[in-house]
Amino acid sequence: MSTRSILGLIYMVQGLKQMGEDPEPVLARHGLTLAQLDPSTRIERSREMRIYADLAETVKDPLVGLKLGGFYGLAGYGPLIMLLMTCATAYEAFQIGIRYQGLTYLFGTLRFEPGDKLSALVLTPMPMTPRAFRFRVDGEVSGTYKLVRDMQLTLGVDIHAERIDMPYPRPPEAADYEAYFGCPVRFGETEARFWLRNEHLQLRLPSADPNAHAMYRSMCDQQLVAQQTSTETLADRVLTHLGLFSGSYPSADDVARALGLSERTLRRALSYEGHSFRDLLAEARYVKAQHLLRHTTLPVEAIAQQLGYAESAAFIHAFQRWAGMTPSAFRGR
The missing domain is CATH 1.10.10.60 (Homeodomain-like)
Structure with a gap:
């Protein structure tokens, strides 16, 4: 059974508390408390997913998943963020991000769809109950958006989405999504997509460094191996x-x-x-x-x-x- 850093769960629970939600009863049902969680440890992926599903049933604000993306900082991604920032171009950074997506906080899967003028970073979400599905998809889409925006602010480049697709029916709060992402948002799609201009993908990153990139790639490879450590007994x-x-x-x-x-x-x-x-x-x-x-x-x-x-x-x-x-x-x- 695969494990991963517990930081993603900690960020989410801290975000929920700051937004006035109370995640502690759900944590207690799983034998945990926020105060006792150790950020340096790992958690079973399936167990973390059960906690997310239970939390989704308790939140009151329908936009809480969307807002949670703002609580994930660059530093929490560890060597992965440095691997991305030492790529030669934005396109290479997206390809590397897809290859090492296991080191992110995603439960869905990423892939890249090239096009003539626009290309798409596609997120295929994990199936869940309707309420948990929207909660989790919103968190993963907004978290990915936050990662890209934080990177471009740090590097001084502009790689913005032309449109974002969401894989569930249009909610009453649809206008809040367009205000949050700063671009049109289309609902009722089968997958989540970030539509990007191809010329933006060719932007060269000012922090490109082949030697450092090789070092961080090795570190990320080691982390991927650690995630697959068996915990069957x-x-x-x-x-x-x-x-x-x-x-x-x-x-x-x-x-x-x-x-x-x-x-x-x-x-x-x-x-x-x-x-x-x-x-x-x-x-x-x-x-x-x-x-x-x-x-x-x-x-x-x-x-x-x-x-x-x-x-x-x-x-x-x-x-x-x-x-x-x-x-x-x-x-x-």
Whole structure:
């Protein structure tokens, strides 16, 4: 089962809260809270999709999906944004974006349709219930629009859509879509399309850099491989869930309910695989501790808090048991 960065979910939930919606009850049903989500972790793609579908049923503003695109910043795309910005032309950037679309926050799929004067960036959305479909399509179209606009503002080029097509019937709020995108919007199409002038696609990007481009391509290739990491065993699913948290960790009963199991079934199935919940919790903490010690300058006391320890002494003792050395010695190495 594929996984991806949890940043997309965090951006969306933060955006919903800023717009006056309350996503916390839905997160709670999935055993999560926004305050505990760790931005450095990954989430199963199918689980994230279920959360989106549940959230769509609770939102009150019909334009909330459209507005969510504004909460996705360039920095959240990591090496992908640098890969796009080091392309030679806008056309190459679109082609690269399609190739590495797995590193975006999309659930639909992108392709490019060339034409004589206008060409189209096409988004084929994932099938969902009608309410969730519009919510998700609006978010993906506006998020893609925001990415392109942010890039061109950064680079000082102009690549705007001549028209945008949306794959659902014309809503009462249609005029708001044209005001948001700054171009005509046609509804009732089978797919979402950004229609672009061919001459705009030939614009050369001022940040083109073949050497840097090769470096960022390698980084993006590694990320694509990481997304396909198998999480088929129950122990892997439990570790993935525990990896989402920071500050405090859920109990075995909380994890079981989040995975649709009873605590007894969870413990029995883990035992059959040769694991215990206690050992998996320790493993999740150890993995996060290593990451924080290697890649941050946080003091040991702060790392202990992120791992759910009330006192740093308890963390130090546990880390010595895991690694055979103190956190300070590990960081020094």
